[in-house]
Each structure stands twice: as C-alpha cells, then as structure tokens.
Amino acid sequence: MxxxxxxxxxxxxxxxxxxxxxxxxxxxxxxxxxxxxxxxxxxxxxxxxxxxxxxxxxxxxxxxxxxxxxxxxxxxxxxxxxxxxxxxxxxxxxxxxxxxxxxxxxxxxxxxxxxxxxxxxxxxxxxxxxxxxxxxxxxxxxxxxxxxxxxxxxxxxxxxxxxxxxxxxxxxxxxxxxxxxxxxxxxxxxxxxxxxxxxxxxxLPGAGLATLGLGLMAWVLTEATAPAWVALAALASLAGFLIWESLAPAPMLRLGLFRNRVFAVTNLVTFVLYFALNGVMFYLPMTAVSAWKVTPLEVTAAFLPISILIGVLSAPAGRMADRWGAGPLMATGSALVAAAYAGLWVFAPLGAFWSHVVPCTALAGLGLGLVVAPLTAAAMQGAEDGEQGAASGVNNAVARVAGLIAIALQGRIAATAYGTGAPGFGITGDTPAHLAATGAAFGAVALTASLMAALAAVLALLVARPVR
CATH class of the missing domain: 1.20.1250.20 (MFS general substrate transporter like domains)
Known part of the structure; x- marks a missing residue:
C-alpha cells in the first residue's frame, strides 16, 4: 500500500x-x-x-x-x-x-x-x-x-x-x-x-475469551454476593486467553513483547498508576455532589488541572525523558500523584472541596504531566522495530483494564467503609452520619489509590536501570 x-x-x-x-x-x-x-x-x-x-x-x-x-x-x-x-x-x-x-x-x-x-x-x-x-x-x-x-x-x-x-x-x-x-x-x-x-x-476467539474473563472478573469485584464459580470461571477464561494467544497464528496480544523488561515493567507501571487515577476520578464527583454540596459544574475544577497540566507538560517531559531517561520522571510523577491522593485521604472527612480537594488534584495533575509522555516513550522503547503500533495498543489496553478493575474494586472498598446506614454511598444526603460515612468511604478510595501510585513510583525506578 x-x-x-x-x-x-x-x-x-x-x-x-x-x-x-x-x-x-x-x-x-x-x-x-x-x-x-x-x-x-x-x-x-x-x-x-x-x-x-x-x-x-x-x-x-x-x-x-x-x-x-x-x-x-x-x-x-x-x-x-x-x-x-x-x-x-x-x-x-x-x-x-x-x-x-x-x-x-x-x-x-x-x-x-x-x-x-x-x-x-x-x-x-x-x-x-x-x-x-x-x-x-x-x-x-x-x-x-x-x-x-x-x-x-x-x-x-x-x-x-x-x-x-x-x-x-x-x-x-x-x-x-x-x-x-x-x-x-x-x-x-x-x-x-x-x-x-x-x-x-x-x-475473534481471543477477543471472546478476553471479554468473558474480564467481564466475570468485574462481576466478582463488583458484587460481594457473586457465586464462587464466577471467580473460577474468570480465572479459567483469562488463562484460556493467555494459552490461546501463545498458540494463535495471529494473536491480538503477542506475549513475546513482555520478554523485554522495559516493556513489561512499563505496562505494570501503567496498570497500577491508572488504577489509582481511575478509582479517584470516578468516585470523586459522586462524593462531592452527594455530600459536599458541590455542583457538577464546580466538580470540573478537579478535572481541569489534570487535563491542562498533561497538555502543557507532556512535550517538555518527553524532551527530559530523552535526555535523562523515562524512569526518573515516571518515578517522580507517580510519587507526586501518591502524595496528592494521600492528601485527599487526609482531607476527605473535612469535605472542603475548594480549599483542599482542588489543590490535591492539581498536584496529581502535575505528577501525571511528568508521567504520561515518558510512560509512552518507555513503552515504545521496549518494542522491537515494526511493533510500535502493537506496543501502543497493548499499553492503551492495559490502562483501560486498570480502570475497569479499579472502579469495580474501589466500589467495594467504598461501600464497606461507608457501612450499612442510609442513604448509602453516592446518594445525596445531609445528615452528619451520612457526611462522616461518605468522607470515610472516599478516604478509603483515596488511600488505596495513593498506595498504588506509590507502588508505581517504586516500579518506575526499575525502568531507570540500563537495558542490556
């Protein structure tokens, strides 16, 4: 062509x-x-x-x-x-x-x-x-x-x-x-x-097995009462997917890509970092609107710093990654995200959206601005010539799977931290008990996200090691 x-x-x-x-x-x-x-x-x-x-x-x-x-x-x-x-x-x-x-x-x-x-x-x-x-x-x-x-x-x-x-x-x-x-x-x-x-x-067989396995996994993580066979079926489907991909003449996921340490570690960093990001950004609007008396329009103040800082910092971060390597920037950015989400955990019981939450999300945006371009560069570095497109697709798919699992699992965490009282997490209410329970629920989400981002920072240091 x-x-x-x-x-x-x-x-x-x-x-x-x-x-x-x-x-x-x-x-x-x-x-x-x-x-x-x-x-x-x-x-x-x-x-x-x-x-x-x-x-x-x-x-x-x-x-x-x-x-x-x-x-x-x-x-x-x-x-x-x-x-x-x-x-x-x-x-x-x-x-x-x-x-x-x-x-x-x-x-x-x-x-x-x-x-x-x-x-x-x-x-x-x-x-x-x-x-x-x-x-x-x-x-x-x-x-x-x-x-x-x-x-x-x-x-x-x-x-x-x-x-x-x-x-x-x-x-x-x-x-x-x-x-x-x-x-x-x-x-x-x-x-x-x-x-x-x-x-x-x-x-198509690989797509079917991946859809079945991920869907059953989401069911297990979302529904506390899911039957035990669902978890076994999820594991069997995902195992079948990996076996099929290793044998298929034209696999959607070439497992040989993961033999490269940089590519494997970069995708692991992608998974844990996007797990942290998706969990917080999905449950933050629900928390702010239902308990902190914040309008949906005002909630966008927590999203804008992330989009703007990623747009502004991606190009210079890419140049710095070319000069110093992707690992140090990924580690620094992930550490900033971890600190920002730790701040959300500390301040969640206060419900102070403008004075505490927005500055924390801006700090997370700064960290993500340092991470996104080097993360993409590292994923591409880990691919052989001619496979950059496949590597980019895998990296994007890993980020989506991380979001899927984060929203399912973090919902369970939030519901458990909220407790059994009415009206429930994410439902609008103004009683002191509801406000306290919602703060505790979102705090648990933010703490989990902070720990995952910290793990991403540690893993990113492995990318900084020279590749032989």
Whole structure:
C-alpha cells in the first residue's frame, strides 16, 4: 500500500475528522463520571449498577481495542473507523434515551464496542494520510487538539448537568451526535486507497475469551454476593486467553513483547498508576455532589488541572525523558500523584472541596504531566522495530483494564467503609452520619489509590536501570 492513501488536499480534513472522533472517546469517562450522580437519581441506580454503567464501557473497549486495530488493517482503516463512529453515536443516543439502569448498562457496552473500532483508527488514519516527513507535526496537532477537547469536555458536561434540569445528563450523551456526524461527513470519500488487506487475520476467539474473563472478573469485584464459580470461571477464561494467544497464528496480544523488561515493567507501571487515577476520578464527583454540596459544574475544577497540566507538560517531559531517561520522571510523577491522593485521604472527612480537594488534584495533575509522555516513550522503547503500533495498543489496553478493575474494586472498598446506614454511598444526603460515612468511604478510595501510585513510583525506578 502507498505511503499515503489520500490526496494532499484531503489530509487536513482527515486530521480534523480524527480529532473529532478521538475527542468523543477521550472525554467519555470523565464526562460520565460527572453525570453519574444525576443518572443514579433519574434511573434509580444502585452503587453496583452505577459501577456497571462505567465498567460496561471499559470492558468492551479494553477487550476489543486490539481487535479493532487488526480489523482496520483487514477491512480498511477508514471503513472500521467510520463503523466505530456509527456504533459509538448509536450507543450514545441509546444512553440519552435510557429509562432503566439495565438499558444504560447495555448502551454503554455498545459505546465501548464503537470506541474499540474508532480509537485505534484515529491515530492510524493520521499516520497513513501524511508522508513520514510531515507525520510528526500532524500527530502533534492531533494530540494538542485532543487534549484541548478532553479538557473542555467535562466543563460542557458540568454545564449541561447543572443547568439542563432533568434532561441535562441526557444532553451529555446527545452531544456526540453532531460530533460523530461531522466526523463521518469529513471522512466520506477521502481515503480511496484504504482498501485493507484480505490476508490479515482478526483474533475473534481471543477477543471472546478476553471479554468473558474480564467481564466475570468485574462481576466478582463488583458484587460481594457473586457465586464462587464466577471467580473460577474468570480465572479459567483469562488463562484460556493467555494459552490461546501463545498458540494463535495471529494473536491480538503477542506475549513475546513482555520478554523485554522495559516493556513489561512499563505496562505494570501503567496498570497500577491508572488504577489509582481511575478509582479517584470516578468516585470523586459522586462524593462531592452527594455530600459536599458541590455542583457538577464546580466538580470540573478537579478535572481541569489534570487535563491542562498533561497538555502543557507532556512535550517538555518527553524532551527530559530523552535526555535523562523515562524512569526518573515516571518515578517522580507517580510519587507526586501518591502524595496528592494521600492528601485527599487526609482531607476527605473535612469535605472542603475548594480549599483542599482542588489543590490535591492539581498536584496529581502535575505528577501525571511528568508521567504520561515518558510512560509512552518507555513503552515504545521496549518494542522491537515494526511493533510500535502493537506496543501502543497493548499499553492503551492495559490502562483501560486498570480502570475497569479499579472502579469495580474501589466500589467495594467504598461501600464497606461507608457501612450499612442510609442513604448509602453516592446518594445525596445531609445528615452528619451520612457526611462522616461518605468522607470515610472516599478516604478509603483515596488511600488505596495513593498506595498504588506509590507502588508505581517504586516500579518506575526499575525502568531507570540500563537495558542490556
């Protein structure tokens, strides 16, 4: 296939289509976290159902994202990218129209399938549209614009939920319709050379085993009363997945990548760090809205520093990683995140959002700004030539799986710390007992996240050792 599958005049249009589509996927989790308290109230969802509303999306996305990349190679990147947008927008409209928690969970799972097809194609289309000499600048524009929209997404979501009345949270999902249609219109007919490769295999058995194993694992971690056989079935499915991947002619996950110590340790750092991040950022809005009298729009003040600092610091952090190595920056950044979440643990009983919580999340944003680019660089360093795309896909999948497990397990931790009193964790109330129990519950979440981030800092030091 030629270096570029599109005409020069179409490249910038393809770039904007990729930005619009990737932005929908990037902002989904943060916007949904902000809208969760309103959704729980409107749908009558329990804490476990609220966990599944987010976990269903992460489950299908993390299990299928590697297959999505292979499907693009097989059937054409633009075709799979466009199909992903259609599925994602359809799932978003189903979310906006949901009347029960079960309908919302199903719609979120559909969105995850769409994202798994759409997200890998976004960067791949930009890479294929531009010749090598111009590719770096184009990917830089893609990353910068995606970071900006990721930062603005929670603000729009907070505005809709705060000022939109009973349909405010539904508007959050409906927003994806014009974005998706615009991306489809931009991409239409502009990639005539993107015909795919009929010989490329798509690992559907691996995708099925991964989905089954991760889904059963999420069930065990979310439901305290899950039967014992579910845990055994989860382990058997995941073991079967690993065995199949070692034998499959075209595996979605090439296990040989993990023989490289840098790659293996980097992905372990990714897992524990994103476990910490996802747990806090999912349960923080629920805590702030239900007990600290903070509006969904005000909650975005805890998200903005993270998005902004990652956008501002990623480029200089990448240059510093090239000069001093990724390990020291990853360790320093992870240590800052651990300190920030320890602060949230200490201050959670006070419920002082503006004076204590926001400064802590800003400190976490500073740490993540130092980590994200070196973490990506280390993952790429650990891959052989020609496998950088696969390495990037694995690293992204590991981050999604970490979020899935964190939300499931941290919900159990929060519910246990809250206790059995009414109204329950994440339900709005103003009694002293509820405020104290909510502070204790979120404090337990923050403490667990702090310990995981500290573990990431220790593991990152292993990446600093010279590779032979």
């Amino acid at each position: 030629p270096v570029s599958f599109c005409a020069e005049a179409d490249r910038r249009i393809i770039l904007w289509a990729a930005i619009l589509a990737s932005s929908m996927g990037f902002i989904d989790s943060s916007v949904t976290s902000i809208a969760t308290p309103a959704m729980r109230a409107a749908l009558g969802a329990s804490l476990q159902e609220a966990q599944w509303i987010n976990a269903a999306y992460l489950l299908s996305l993390s299990a299928l994202v590697l297959v999505g990349g292979a499907a693009g190679d097989r059937f054409g990147i633009a075709r799979i990218f466009s199909l992903g947008i259609l599925i994602f927008v359809g799932g978003s409209l189903a979310c906006a129209a949901a009347l029960t928690p079960e309908q919302m969970i199903a719609a979120r799972a559909v969105k995850g399938v769409g994202a798994a097809l759409m997200v890998p194609g976004s960067m791949a289309m930009v890479s294929r549209a531009y010749p090598r000499a111009e590719r770096g600048r184009a990917l830089g524009l893609w990353a910068a614009a995606s970071t900006l929209t990721t930062a603005l997404g929670p603000v729009l979501g907070g505005m809709f939920v705060t000022w939109g009345g009973e349909i405010g949270w539904r508007l959050v999902f409906a927003l994806n319709l014009p974005l998706g249609l615009a991306a489809l219109w931009l991409i239409r007919g502009r990639t005539p050379g993107d015909i795919g490769k009929p010989g490329v295999r798509v690992d």
